[in-house]
Amino acid sequence: MQTDYLVIGAGVTGICVARELKQRHPAASVVVIDKESGCARHSSGRNSGVLEAGFAWSSDTLAGRFCRAGNEELSSYCEQKGLPVNRCGELVVARDGDELSALDRLARRAEGNGIEFSRLDASEAEKAEPRARTHQQALLFPSSAVVDPGGVARRMEQDARDAGVRFLYEDSYLGRAGEDLITTRGTVQAGYVVNCAGLNADRIARDFGAAANYRLLPVKYLYLESAGVPGSYRTHIGAAADYLQGPWPGVRLLLGADGRARLGPAIKPALWREQYRGAEGFQPFEMSSILALSLGQMFQGGSGVCKLCAARLKGSARSRLVAAGARLAEGINRNDYRDWSRAEIQPQLVNTETHRLEEDFIIERGDSSIHLLNGISPLFTCSMPLARHICDQIEQ
Numbered sequence: 193m194q195t196d197y198l199v200i201g202a203g204v205t206g207i208c209v210a211r212e213l214k215q216r217h218p219a220a221s222v223v224v225i226d227k228e229s230g231c232a233r234h235s236s237g238r239n240s241g242v243l244e245a246g247f248a249w250s251s252d253t254l255a256g257r258f259c260r261a262g263n264e265e266l267s268s269y270c271e272q273k274g275l276p277v278n279r280c281g282e283l284v285v286a287r288d289g290d291e292l293s294a295l296d297r298l299a300r301r302a303e304g305n306g307i308e309f310s311r312l313d314a315s316e317a318e319k320a321e322p323r324a325r326t327h328q329q330a331l332l333f334p335s336s337a338v339v340d341p342g343g344v345a346r347r348m349e350q351d352a353r354d355a356g357v358r359f360l361y362e363d364s365y366l367g368r369a370g371e372d373l374i375t376t377r378g379t380v381q382a383g384y385v386v387n388c389a390g391l392n393a394d395r396i397a398r399d400f401g402a403a404a405n406y407r408l409l410p411v412k413y414l415y416l417e418s419a420g421v422p423g424s425y426r427t428h429i430g431a432a433a434d435y436l437q438g439p440w441p442g443v444r445l446l447l448g449a450d451g452r453a454r455l456g457p458a459i460k461p462a463l464w465r466e467q468y469r470g471a472e473g474f475q476p477f478e479m480s481s482i483l484a485l486s487l488g489q490m491f492q493g494g495s496g497v498c499k500l501c502a503a504r505l506k507g508s509a510r511s512r513l514v515a516a517g518a519r520l521a522e523g524i525n526r527n528d529y530r531d532w533s534r535a536e537i538q539p540q541l542v543n544t545e546t547h548r549l550e551e552d553f554i555i556e557r558g559d560s561s562i563h564l565l566n567g568i569s570p571l572f573t574c575s576m577p578l579a580r581h582i583c584d585q586i587e588q
């Protein structure tokens with residue numbers, strides 16, 4: 193097969209980039225390959241669907257730069273297409289007096305990123321979300337919303353098809369042979385390759401001479417689902433300091449597109465890239481290389497990464513998540529939060545030079561190719577403007 197552009201990965205980023213490329217170059221052929229039998233079978237279909245407001249990321253990050261625009265575009269896209277959007281907003285609380293300075297920092301970040309918010313006193317916060325607990329003040333971000341991520345991705349895929357993008361499923365990228373790409377369906381000659389392969393993006397990037405300084409530390413996220421009536425809460429709720437603690441978010445009470453509440457995330461290591469459930473799809477080679485390389489990096493990283501991992505593993509027990517949730521809102525108890533959601537896996541990268549966990553998306557170029565790495569939250573929210581940014585980079 194020959195194509196002008198080959199996109200690897202039919203998650204939300206691959207779909208958005210393919211669509212944008214076709215819009216910019218109508219005469220060019222754009223093909224998306226994916227190893228699964230349909231689109232959005234990994235992060236894009238399994239994530240929490242939160243359209244993040246964007247206050248948690250500083251303006252010098254790609255996440256901070258694109259979150260507000262991504263939130264606006266994706267929520268209006270959903271409304272235009274008749275897809276459900278729960279515009280619930282997000283209440284950021286202070287658990288005690290010490291956390292008021294974290295509220296101030298978040299307010300400054302929000303101002304820096306041009307995000308609308310209100311500063312509320314305790315009684316105003318109670319009106320916004322009667323069950324939230326806060327100490328003196330809170331911040332309300334009205335643009336935070338939630339959608340059904342799989343439904344959105346499938347609709348985007350249909351739009352891309354209608355625009356002339358070709359999707360080939362059950363077609364895995366396997367490697368390179370000189371200038372050609374080898375996939376399960378045969379050999380591909382591509383003018384330009386865009387790698388949006390999520391959990392495999394770092395591995396594919398290395399074939400093109402990119403991502404040399406990164407190793408994957410796949411991290412499993414799980415949420416406790418509420419057995420309560422959907423609609424019992426009005427807003428997402430989180431604690432100010434938790435948004436500032438690095439790449440792994442603190443415990444939030446999140447609403448679904450249907451209004452159902454969930455608490456989390458619990459964070460656990462994944463022993464291979466797609467270890468969603470038990471030993472299903474066991475990959476012994478991946479497990480040994482992830483343990484050897486990623487855990488080795490963690491220990492070379494010294495106390496910072498190790499302490500963070502240890503603290504998050506400890507805080508991921510059901511009792512601890514419920515206790516953390518009970519500090520955010522009234523009426524959270526163990527009886528209502530018994531069932532775990534299905535697992536989601538984040539392609540977290542460790543930088544082998546700085547020995548730090550990367551906290552932003554990474555875009556690297558290789559020969560005739562571009563690679564989107566470290567596809568962590570809020571990439572779903574940022575997908576539309578980030579796709580334009582990637583296409584600008586390709587054109588430069």
Ligand SMILES: Cc1cc2nc3c(=O)[nH]c(=O)nc-3n(C[C@H](O)[C@H](O)[C@H](O)COP(=O)(O)OP(=O)(O)OC[C@H]3O[C@@H](n4cnc5c(N)ncnc54)[C@H](O)[C@@H]3O)c2cc1C
Nearest residue numbers: 201203204205227236239242365390536567570571572573
């Ligand atoms: C637990 C969790 C919760 C999240 N919550 C949110 C949220 O609430 N809001 C938000 O904005 N963001 C969130 N995110 C981030 C967001 O979901 C993801 O970053 C985003 O969906 C990634 O999209 P993607 O297209 O880059 O990757 P993916 O959706 O993972 O797609 C990659 C695709 O590449 C394919 N692929 C992989 N290897 C190959 C190969 N060799 N050959 C062919 N195809 C291949 C896969 O099958 C897959 O379809 C969350 C992420 C996680 C993990």
